[in-house]
Amino acid sequence: MIKLEALRVFVTVAESGNIKDAADAVGRTASAVSMTLKQLEDEIGGPLFQTDRKNSLTALGNLMLDLGREQIRSFDKSVSIMRAFAHSRIGSLSIATVPSVAANVLPPILQRFLETRPQVQVELFDIDSAQVRRMVESGVADIGIAGDSRAGGGVEFSSLFSDRFQLLCREDHDLCRLERPIEWSDLSGATLIRNGASDRIEAEEHKRLSAQSLITVYNVTSLIALVKAGLGLTILPSLTMHGAHDGVAVLELADTSASRQVGLVERRDVPPSPIAAAFRAFALREIPALVAERLGRRKDQ
Amino acid sequence: MIKLEALRVFVTVAESGNIKDAADAVGRTASAVSMTLKQLEDEIGGPLFQTDRKNSLTALGNLMLDLGREQIRSFDKSVSIMRAFAHSRIGSLSIATVPSVAANVLPPILQRFLETRPQVQVELFDIDSAQVRRMVESGVADIGIAGDSRAGGGVEFSSLFSDRFQLLCREDHDLCRLERPIEWSDLSGATLIRNGASDRIEAEEHKRLSAQSLITVYNVTSLIALVKAGLGLTILPSLTMHGAHDGVAVLELADTSASRQVGLVERRDVPPSPIAAAFRAFALREIPALVAERLGRRKDQ
DNA sequence: TCACCAACTTCAATTCTTCTGAAATTGGTA
DNA sequence: TACCAATTTCAGAAGAATTGAAGTTGGTGA
Structure with a gap:
């Protein structure tokens, strides 16, 4: 031969x-x-x-x-x-992520990740958490970043950071004058606008308040516009409304347990491609640090 | 590795x-x-x-x-x-040969050679002996078939068969009535047309006759036309005029030493390509046998 | 949940391949 | 004709791949 x-x-x-x-x-x-x-x-x-x-x-x-x-x-x-x-220097990487992460976290992370991998092709989808999971499960996306866990079906969740909920209201709202974290009881008379994220808050008090709410808005931009127009208050994860909006105030909640976990969503039982594995390791190392710095907090929890 | x-x-x-x-x-x-x-x-x-x-x-x-x-x-x-x-099943083979061989010998030889080598590409040039040698020497042709030897320069000659010279004249010529091989002396009064091949006849008698000749023709077709038109006689190798021509007679010469050697012309010091080597071996084996049969003679000499 | 079974891996011994260094050969050159 | 350098040959040495047996592993059915 x-x-x-x-x-x-x-x-x-x-x-x-x-x-x-x-x-x-x-x-x-x-x-x-x-x-x-x-x-x-x-x-x-x-x-x-x-x-x-x-x-x-x-x-x-x-x-x-x-x-x-x-x-x-x-x-x-x-x-x-x-x-x-x-060695993950070439290949393609498809990432599905919620908009808040896509906008506030991924840009610097991706930039650094790709610095040493100029040949890697990246696709980025920003969609809601449920769809992130679906895209990962079906294999359309190699990896996802989304809030919440309830790791079910074919995907696995690994927490990256926790994102505290905050209250969003008009700058001229009475609550702004309290100058202390807001208790659920402070909101008893207020008009709450529900959104996709706030439904995940477990606190009973919030659930009661939320049940009385008449408006639900899923798009963050619209949501903020409604708050600004004075139609009510809303509760959003901190990262979602990162960066100040004119005319609206961001207030801390006293209930520090009101937070969402944001983490990696990966397919179970299917090994990641080398690039996906490299991105996973990079994200687990870099994202918590970046978020801690961005939100001025200890990383995770 | x-x-x-x-x-x-x-x-x-x-x-x-x-x-x-x-x-x-x-x-x-x-x-x-x-x-x-x-x-x-x-x-x-x-x-x-x-x-x-x-x-x-x-x-x-x-x-x-x-x-x-x-x-x-x-x-x-x-x-x-x-x-x-x-194994010489593919490749290309460029053959340079004198017209008499190209027309009378090569067709069946090539056909059989290519039968077991359907992928081999052949180029065939028919030119005079001197040019055959030149093409082989320069490498334009892989192998040549030509008369004469005087193996000089960069080429080598290997005899394939010998080809007796014969006399060509009009059917109504006096010589036709002799009913015996023609002696040089029989030609003393005749008008001889010289040609490229007959110049190689060594016999003194022929040289003398030839010196008196006024016409020289290199193209065989023209030569035969002139003989047919009655302008004179000519002496050609048997193979050259193989196949009868209406109106002209082919007569044997008594001088059996009047013959040309036809053989392979190959480049010296440059090994043949596998196909050329295969063709060489095939030609050395098959051409003498074929010519013996065609001309009704013992092979070579 | 356990035990079994088949597939796979590991390991040391063996076999096969390739490599080395010395000696012989070759072909070109003085 | 004799020399010299390149190449080839040869037998032993080194290295790589293969084997068969023993050990793991993971899936499957009781």
């Missing part, structure tokens, strides 16, 4: 024009090279050089030089692609 | 879905296959299968399956091309 290694030796000899130099180039003795060449000629079925001074090729030798070079080039390239992929 | 053989094993396992069947397929034990796979994973830098039951590939495994298959296919194809070339 002809080996690629034998072709490598032959090409080196053909290029050197003699065995001695070729032997040095491949790190073997001249006798090893000579034997390899002989074996190659036997297996191919004809002489490769015109004389035993290896300075001129036969027609067969020329053909083998061309084909051999091409094979070596192509093989080495394939191997380097395989290695690059294994 | 990653070996193509390891990729072969991997592809087989990936296609079988388990090690045992793959081991049977490649003719090794399961443990050998397992070790090869492990080594491959180490060298590539990542796992290829999702579990140690080898029925589902990782993303890396899928990539390697694609690239590996392609490499194997391409390598095997290259090797088969090299072998086919070495």
